Amino acid sequence: MKKTIFLMMLLFLSAALPLTAFAQDEDDEDWDAYGDLELVDDSKVKRFAKPTIVGLSPTRFLSVSYDRQLPYDMNLSAAKFPASVNDGWGVDESAPISESGRVNFTGGLRFNSNIPVISKSSLVWQTGLNYMRIGYSISDVNAQPNASGLTDILDERGLNNLNWTNTFFVPISEENFFIFQGILDMSGDYGWGLQPFNTIRWSLAAVYAKRVSENKRWGLGVSRTYRVGNLNYVPVVMYDVTSADRKWGTEILFPARMHGRYNFSKNSLLLFGYELEGQSYRIDQFSVGNNSYEIRRGELRPRLEYQKQLSGPFWMNFQAGYRIDWTYNADELEGSREFFRGFFGNQRYGMVNNLSNTVYFNVGISFVTM
Template sequence: MKHTYLKLIFSFLLLGSLVTFAQEDEEDWDMYDDFELEDDTPIKRYAAPTLSGMSPQRFISVSFDAQMPYDYEFSEVRFPESSVEGFDVDETNPNVNESGRADFTGGLRINTKIPIISKSSFVWQSGINFMDTRYSISPDAEFGESRFTLPNGNEARGLGQILNEDGLRNINWTNTLFFPMNETEFIVFQGQMDMSGNFALDSFQPLNTIRYSAAAVYGRRVNDYFRWGIGVSRTYRVGNLNYVPVIMYDWTSKNKKWGTEILFPARAYLRYNFNKNSLLLAGFDLEGQSYHIDEYSINGNSYEIRRGEVRPKIEFQTKLTGYIWASIQAGYRWDWSYDADELDGSRDFFRGFFGNQDFGMINTLENPLYFNVGLNFVSP
């Protein structure tokens, strides 16, 4: 895979730098040992799902995301039927089929995370999320020259024209389950179903192109200011299917000014609280999914763009009124992957970081600045 070693080095360096934030001395809970209740009935206590000083949890979020202009190069579209050995795409020097400039990339994002059950012994949150990505390709791009004939004889548009006319969309259903075992230990499960592609809202793509992600984390809540956890995730955040370790590291200083909010590799932030109504986050998000391209999906197979991107960013959050907060992000969209695979019978496969399976396309995007503004309904 292109840039594999660079990406691995980046990941390890970033992880090493983020988890070494200094933690202050833990609170001395022994001072409460002599406290007794008048009633002798034992009370089962559980670890809380939040920490003091963390950014407010968003129940409903509506935002608009926009990337600055950037250049792109898309290779020819290859199918196993059109070559003697697999796709036969030269990853180091692919045959470029089209190049151009995206004047705009972005669109509406809606995220929900609604409490279904909220008890001290169990928390279940569920949400439907929608991300619409529109592309405005520069008129200088020659779409007509990028057209080609599919193995089934049909004529197809180039990828640039597909993006310009259709865009890409993602709809997912996410469920998060929080199981506290006692006052300090807990387990978090998250499951997600994604439909991603160039489909229209009135005409969805085949259900067998739905991709499934899941994560499980075991954690310890040391006190009201610090918790950590380790786990494993089945994820598409790097575009193609991958299995990666998960590290949680959430910490708040005793004066509640500084902190970290880390669920690596999905996200990692350093936090500064100006006051209880405004804060600043600096860190990164890892976004990605596998996008079905309907026009290239023939003979019962699914042709998918493995879109993954790292987003270093600074985000300011502030309370407007009541439970309504505003957020403003500015950052850098770094292309991790925009290559493509053809999936036999729509069944996915595992390539990971070291697999040598050939790609159906080798695509390159320049890395632009991006901005995101949003309104959020947050928890009390």
């Protein structure tokens, strides 16, 4: 286990990089150390784009929240081992239900951190460890003889996600900049402790952007992501705007999330829009030998989010929305090697599952910077 953790940290330090808002302080410079130097021509000073615009929701350095979904129905197919070209469920196949139940509880605590490591006008680097727990309480289970027993595993262990995130803001001029970001995820039921090193999943993104004014910035890029459970490669569009009166605005990082914003005051605001949430979760009991059997959990969450300052840098946030099941299917990865299905691939599934949609709530407290 120690060796696995050590290797994880080495990879964390080398892989880098959710696209987030950034904080930036002026360079700490001891000007007295230079003595009586001649004044520098201001026109020759290299200037860089600032990482933010006015009116954005505050950057969260540390946050703790609790997420809860209302009851819904879960329908699961039998699990195919191995889910090869001939043995799995086809992409367009209607797999019969072999196990079903009523999910009375889904949710748990979430911890996020986003700590500045370097904060200069020429470079901003922020990093953080994050953890998300999805616990389940499932009743009225109806299982056929070929049922996988996944409801028992979820009820007992739930799903967990531990990730390490780095974000780099790299300005190249007074208006233009790059954002590089990446995530390493260890996601699963953690049935037998920490997962094998080769089941860690990674995401990367790069965006070229322009800060048009203090009220507007936009960007275009590309991302390798697990936002909807399966590995996918998607274009990225960033578009953040604040109106002249600083009341209305947008905070868009399409397709991951899109929000409109209304600022009641500098101490409270409302976001309205959606976010995609998901990851690929290893199920230890189904992962035979070198293979990794993974639930591809993906959710679309239309929502409202109210944020308000409590005292000083401490803010509270409350979300209410609708959780729409994007995917809860499963894949068996031979040798734990990931593959790309995308929107048009015909690789077969290990399981074909369905969750009915439901209302969800999330409440949290954060330590922020404006």
